[in-house]
Amino acid sequence: MQTKSNWSPGPGVRILDVTLHDEENWIVSAAAKPVGVCPECGVKSRHRHGWHKRCLQDLPVQGQAVKIQLALIRWQCKHPICPRRTFTDQLSKIALPYAHRTVRMADIVDLVGHRMGGRPAENLMNRLGMPISDDTILRQLKRNAPKPRRDDNIRVVGIDDWSWRQSSHYGTIIIDLERRSVIDILDDRSVESAKAWLQERPSIEVVSRDRCGLYAQGPPGRAHPRPGRWPIASIWFKTFEPRSRSR
Ligand SMILES: [Zn+2]
Structure with a gap:
């Protein structure tokens, strides 16, 4: 049996609970640490303004899919000269803003998608416990593709x-x-x-x-x-x- 730390999607979060849902999916409840750091002024804050929840797909465990239910805190910045009133925990090492997958799973999607293409990658990812559609794989590949060159040196x-x-x-x-x-x-x-x-x-x-x-x-x-x-x-x-x- 894994310890709670083994279920962590990355640094800066606490694992609260792990349950097996429908005998198929692991649900991992996690929360950010109880102190925020303002990205504007760098001052720590313990003044809670609200909650923000994110659901992230993570790497599988024992061939079964893992979903991280991550509770992030919206903090107030009380620093007198800081122009920022509130801010939310940013865990860039775990997931990018608005992403539905952790960074480490997105890396796997990139790797398999590039090698195999949309539909074969979808089949393999599903078999490995990382269900994802071929459309989503292709969208991610296009999003991460280098922007077209616009310089004047093309010959x-x-x-x-x-x-x-x-x-x-x-x-x-x-x-x-x-x-x-x-x-x-x-x-x-x-x-x-x-x-x-x-x-x-x-x-x-x-x-x-x-x-x-x-x-x-x-x-x-x-x-x-x-x-x-x-x-x-x-x-x-x-x-x-x-x-x-x-x-
Ligand atoms: Zn601030």
């Missing part, structure tokens, strides 16, 4: 279509081939939107594209105010054609 890009929803909704993906990173994703798959995107970035010198398909119908560079600015190449096909021919 060589690759452009192709990609599927938002298979066989029904396609967009355009644009990659910085020198840095091997996704720069942007356009909502639709059209020469016009790709052309408009390229026209906003005059630093681009080379555009790599498929030899067939939509983008081959009219190279985006032709409609640029300075025709011939970008040598259009099919780098992808030049690289991979010999391998496909040898099959």
Whole structure:
């Protein structure tokens, strides 16, 4: 049997109770420590203003899901020169504001989601006692993805279509081939939107594209105010054609 400290989701909380609900889920009741520190002035406070409850999904125990019912205190700051009247316990090492999962479980979701994708990750996480939907996994991955680059140093890009929803909704993906990173994703798959995107970035010198398909119908560079600015190449096909021919 685990001791109470083994159930703690992280530092700064006290475990009050642990119960097994419906023979399936562990419910862990926890509370923050009975003193708050004002994030504005750094002065400690013991003047309670109210309560704030959060429910967090945590790592499983013995293959069964764990939910943390965490009671946080809203404190009053009595420091005479502090502009802040009230504040709530912030336990950033346990969970981010408004999150429904602990940081350590969110890390697992990131790891498995990146490796397996939405639906397979959902199946594995459910089997391991961390139930989560594929939509939630994908939302988290998108939220944590690096923001598209907007600087003026992009020189060589690759452009192709990609599927938002298979066989029904396609967009355009644009990659910085020198840095091997996704720069942007356009909502639709059209020469016009790709052309408009390229026209906003005059630093681009080379555009790599498929030899067939939509983008081959009219190279985006032709409609640029300075025709011939970008040598259009099919780098992808030049690289991979010999391998496909040898099959
Ligand atoms: Zn204060």
